[in-house]
Amino acid sequence: MIGGDFNVVLNDEEKIGGIPILAQDIKDFAFCINSCELEEIQFKGNPFTWWNGRATNDCIFERLDRMLLNAELQNWFTHLEVEHLARTCSDHAPLLCTYGEVTQNQHRPFKFLKFWVDYESFFGTVESTYGDIFKQFIIREEIVRIKENLFEESPSSGNRSLLQQSQAEHKKYLHYEEEYWRQKYGIDKFVEGDRNTKFFHNLVKGRRKRLQIQRI
Incomplete structure (x- = not known):
């Protein structure tokens, strides 16, 4: 490939x-x-x-x-x-x-994550979605898709501005996703630089694998 x-x-x-x-x-x-x-x-x-x-x-x-x-x-x-x-x-x-079939995510119990307090509509978000940051991330990504199609149909300065606003909102939720995985692994401090979302996600997966009971 x-x-x-x-x-x-x-x-x-x-x-x-x-x-x-x-x-x-x-x-x-x-x-x-x-x-x-x-x-x-x-x-x-x-x-x-x-x-x-x-x-x-x-x-x-x-x-x-x-x-x-x-x-x-x-x-x-x-x-x-x-x-x-x-x-x-x-x-x-x-x-x-x-490739292949997409497996459905298992239902997870509600857990409070401290980065939510940085969100400007914190209480409304908790009441309406229980802090489902991944659902909100998908919504923002879909909005970017719609704005892209709108701009391609009519590439005006106004539509470009709307596209850039939706992209900025999407980047904000990328930050929330990174904070989620960082807290899941329990890292309080790390060197700022490239996005570490994938890094933290792999650490969480590795820790879960080590905690599995293979045999008794």
């Missing part, structure tokens, strides 16, 4: 606005894919994975990011799927590759 930003499109339908596509670039990219005997994984979500950050006549949307795999991997994983996530921290959309 190979994936990421290839910085080239495969046809005219994968681009809106900007400089015309060079036919030779499209042929070279298609020839490379065929020579390596790769196939593209079907995707869902927004068809465009890159935006130049501008509005009106200077606005450009392109599909530059994709996931490719060979026949052997397709035999191992028959239900691979790629989802184009919302563009929040970059001008490129993250690609989420999944």
